[in-house]
Amino acid sequence: MTTAAADGTAPTLITSAQRALRLLEAVARYPQGATAKQLARDTGLALGTAYHLLRTLVHDRYLERRSGHYLTGPAVAALAREDGPSAGRARLESLLGTLAEELSAAVYFTWYRDGEVELVGAAEAPGAPLVDRHLFRAGAHAHAAGKTLLALMTAEERRSHLARYPMVPFTPYTLRDPAHLPLLPRQGPRLATPISQFQEYAVGTAGAAVPIVAGTGFGAVSVSLPMAQAHRLAGIAARLRTRLGDDFAAVAFGI
Missing domain, CATH: 1.10.10.10 (Winged helix-like DNA-binding domain superfamily/Winged helix DNA-binding domain)
Incomplete structure (x- = not known):
């Protein structure tokens, strides 16, 4: 018509x-x-x-x-790009660095892309070093960001991921039963309680993550702290929920 x-x-x-x-x-x-x-x-x-x-x-x-x-959709987010992938990477590093400084915590941006849990970027803060990132993809069941992405996956996506990356123990505290993984709806996930972990990925380290959903894409912004500062996690996660806008989603589509 x-x-x-x-x-x-x-x-x-x-x-x-x-x-x-x-x-x-x-x-x-x-x-x-x-x-x-x-x-x-x-x-x-x-x-x-x-x-x-x-x-x-x-x-x-x-x-x-x-x-x-x-x-x-992703083409709308791409309109915000100024100079392609390099500009998107620079904006991401700036966002992560600013957050790490504001929160006095190590900050990570993780995205679910092409069926994989991808650590897109990270920034440390004084007194809050980054965790070992070499096992970040295989250890998604153990760190807060990965648990958040697993929570947002469909049942089939989750089964596929865990078939390729079994829930092996990283520490004595690592969750090993898929039935105990948290679940989040992709509709309105920002209203959900942030997902935390305590010494599941690395002994002496705790973390929390807040989900981000953009269309059918999703990811998480997470923080890690030494266990001695674990009492700060709830407050930091609450600040993340109010601090995060669409910037990270736009960056994810652009790099």
């Missing part, structure tokens, strides 16, 4: 672009996604026109469609 222009001709490409931008703006107002009917009503577009533009935006990755709801 299309609407004729004022002179009786078909709508111009500029008109279509304006409508598409209105849809993008409307979708951005619904962090948990919106249906085509909601978006058509919000933008004043005919439902058929809205469906046509939504399909195009999904095809070009500006939007993602999940369970009948439309959410902003």
